[in-house]
Amino acid sequence: MESNVMGKTVKAALLGATLLVAGFAATAQADTLADVKKAGTLAVATEMQFPPFDFLENNEYKGVDRDLFDEVAKELGVKAKYIDLPWTSVLPGLEAKKFDLVIAPVTITKERVKRYAFTVPISEATAALMKRADDKSINRPEDIAGKTVGGGKGTSQLAQVKEFGQTLSPQPTVKEYVDSNQSYADLAAGRVDASVNSLPNLAFAAAQRKETFAVVLPPFGKPSYFSWVGRMGDDDKSLIEAINTALVKIQKDGRLATIQKKWFGMSQELPTTVPEPQL
Incomplete structure (x- = not known):
């Protein structure tokens, strides 16, 4: 009887250990970019009331972010799913994992970099x-x-x-x-x-x-930049890195300047790394 009990105990312990290892493996393999590429769609949110970055014209989404993210999606080999939300709902929705990225222009600040993963700048924001x-x-x-x-x-x-x-x-x-x-x-x-x-x-x-x-003129604010933001954490790190690679490529090959001239009437030279925030 004692041998039987001990055998069951050992089996239970081995099963528990196996499940624990499997859990760790699943966690280690969690990767938002891989999930996005598997689905073929990247869900991104913005507030479509912020021209020239995001706005609706005859019920069609237009602006800097639309044109730029269309190019990023091509580089990633996925389709973009654009979600329109009030500004006050955008960042909470990201944290709740209702979508994978915020493309509403977010100013890089000292407080925000503690909470969100910023991409390289997509525009000046002074x-x-x-x-x-x-x-x-x-x-x-x-x-x-x-x-x-x-x-x-x-x-x-x-x-x-x-x-x-x-x-x-x-x-x-x-x-x-x-x-x-x-x-x-x-x-x-x-x-x-x-x-x-x-x-x-x-x-x-x-x-x-x-x-x-x-x-x-002149602007009164400290020099600052707009970026897109994702979640902090290892699961989302590869997604942000892939988006940064795409943004730098788009800037270097002239596509970004074309988009800027279309909407701003001029082009801007932007940092190709996330700058230290002054705000």
Whole structure:
């Protein structure tokens, strides 16, 4: 009887060890890039209310990110599945593994690099201001003292204008919006005196409505960059590396410059590694 019990105990122990090893092996083999290539589809999310990077025109998704990620998907040999979400849902959705990458432009900051894996930059992102074209009272960033400024909630540009505002007297009132387009609408209507966003976004908006808007130069923010983001961790490391390889190739062969000229009217020389954030 004792021998029988001991035999069962040994078998149970061996089975447990086998399952444990198998579990470790499965964990070691988990790889998002391999899964994506096997499925043939890469699910990416953005907010399609952020021109010229992401926007809808006649219900068709267009912009810098669409054109650029189409090229990245070709390099990876997969099809892109584009998901439209409010900005406030994009990063939480990534962490919840509802998709594999965020292509909404995310400013590289010291806090965010602790939480997310950034790709190499896809655009410059220095914060600037836009005013109404007929407003003669704002000619430089410091002229927003005592005025009302609108910007997208949760963006680094909004955080920067709040910090900048603290250096002014009287301090400006900062109004938060769900997306930048709402801020622009209130600016045109006279409900705010200026809108804050990245310089590329504002340059595009002003170019589209020259009679309504004008960019306030120079930009007031610290030099910064937009990137795409993935999850931290070994499972997603190969995916980010593959995307970085594709982005560098696209920059070197001129495809990135073509996309930039299409949407910005000019090209930008970008770092080919993730820069140390200044924000």
